[in-house]
Amino acid sequence: MDQEKPLRTLAGILARGDIPHAFLFTGIDGIGKRSAAMGFAMACNCLAAVQEKPLPVPVPGDSGLPFCGTCRICRAIAAGTHPDVITIAPEGNAIKIGRIRELIEKVAFRPHEAKMRAVIISDAWAMNPEAANALLKSLEEPPPQTLFFLTAEHASDLLPTVVSRCRHIRFAPVSADRIAAFLQQHHGVDEKAARSAALMSGGSVARALALTDVPLGAWRQWLAAELAALPSRPVPLVLAFAEKLQKNKDQIGQWLGMIQTCLYDAVVWKYQPGRIMNIDMTDAVAALSEQESIASLGRKIDAVVAMEKALNRNLNPRLATEKLALELANRL
Numbered sequence: 001m002d003q004e005k006p007l008r009t010l011a012g013i014l015a016r017g018d019i020p021h022a023f024l025f026t027g028i029d030g031i032g033k034r035s036a037a038m039g040f041a042m043a044c045n046c047l048a049a050v051q052e053k054p055l056p057v058p059v060p061g062d063s064g065l066p067f068c069g070t071c072r073i074c075r076a077i078a079a080g081t082h083p084d085v086i087t088i089a090p091e092g093n094a095i096k097i098g099r100i101r102e103l104i105e106k107v108a109f110r111p112h113e114a115k116m117r118a119v120i121i122s123d124a125w126a127m128n129p130e131a132a133n134a135l136l137k138s139l140e141e142p143p144p145q146t147l148f149f150l151t152a153e154h155a156s157d158l159l160p161t162v163v164s165r166c167r168h169i170r171f172a173p174v175s176a177d178r179i180a181a182f183l184q185q186h187h188g189v190d191e192k193a194a195r196s197a198a199l200m201s202g203g204s205v206a207r208a209l210a211l212t213d214v215p216l217g218a219w220r221q222w223l224a225a226e227l228a229a230l231p232s233r234p235v236p237l238v239l240a241f242a243e244k245l246q247k248n249k250d251q252i253g254q255w256l257g258m259i260q261t262c263l264y265d266a267v268v269w270k271y272q273p274g275r276i277m278n279i280d281m282t283d284a285v286a287a288l289s290e291q292e293s294i295a296s297l298g299r300k301i302d303a304v305v306a307m308e309k310a311l312n313r314n315l316n317p318r319l320a321t322e323k324l325a326l327e328l329a330n331r332l
């Protein structure tokens with residue numbers, strides 16, 4: 001399915017003028033749901049004689065939504081400074097009822113200047129039932145000139161009463177080809193790195209962008225080299241590797257993902273070297289693949305998955321990291 005389909009649907013709704021007052025955009029993270037909501041808000045409020053313009057990233061291709069992208073209103077919306085475009089996102093893991101109450105008070109008044117105010121609630125699944133029920137009243141009796149956009153991965157993550165009051169639009173993962181082309185054309189990423197990031201992104205443009213980020217790219221190279229080197233290192237150096245992972249707690253989730261793709265690639269390399277994801281690091285993948293058996297790579301993949309689970313359950317991260325490092329070094 002093509003990523004542009006939901007955008008064309010939105011353009012069609014706008015052209016017909018039968019605009020619902022609440023939308024639910026579902027799909028994985030980083031495929032442009034929020035960006036599409038902003039584009040729709042621009043299209044409703046743009047000052048210029050409008051023509052089709054690409055959305056502010058991250059949505060590859062033209063949106064089909066009519067806005068100029070350059071007038072005062074379009075620029076303020078893109079910059080996130082327009083007073084009539086209100087965005088709410090989880091703080092920590094929750095959207096609390098206090099935020100929703102504040103919002104309801106705010107939207108009871110007419111917009112400052114917008115023809116259509118937009119309220120974008122990202123990750124709306126994070127509303128607890130209390131917050132969702134408070135919002136429900138606004139969805140039932142919409143305030144004047146206000147459009148709600150809720151985003152979530154799945155509709156089933158939300159109360160059915162909320163879902164039933166929204167026009168549900170599904171966003172599909174973006175194809176690897178399209179992401180690779182987007183990274184090359186709009187972010188100057190070279191062909192191999194773009195292709196590799198696209199393959200590893202699972203269809204998420206935001207994730208692909210993060211993967212092509214220079215510091216992250218450097219970490220990826222370092223991790224791949226470490227994976228091949230760890231088995232020949234003395235234990236204190238293996239624990240030093242664990243310490244380094246441990247020190248950068250914020251990135252550990254991303255690192256685990258990178259370690260996993262390297263290990264998978266080392267397995268794939270044995271049978272179909274042309275199908276690996278890290279195509280910009282074939283030397284490191286080949287080295288790892290040649291020195292490790294399938295069984296050993298399988299154990300290591302299991303260890304990474306176990307570590308991800310331990311992180312989610314907030315188990316002692318130091319212990320878990322050391323255990324993982326020893327497993328990656330074939331010492332367990």
Ligand SMILES: [Zn+2]
Nearest residue numbers: 046068071074
């Ligand atoms: Zn404009």
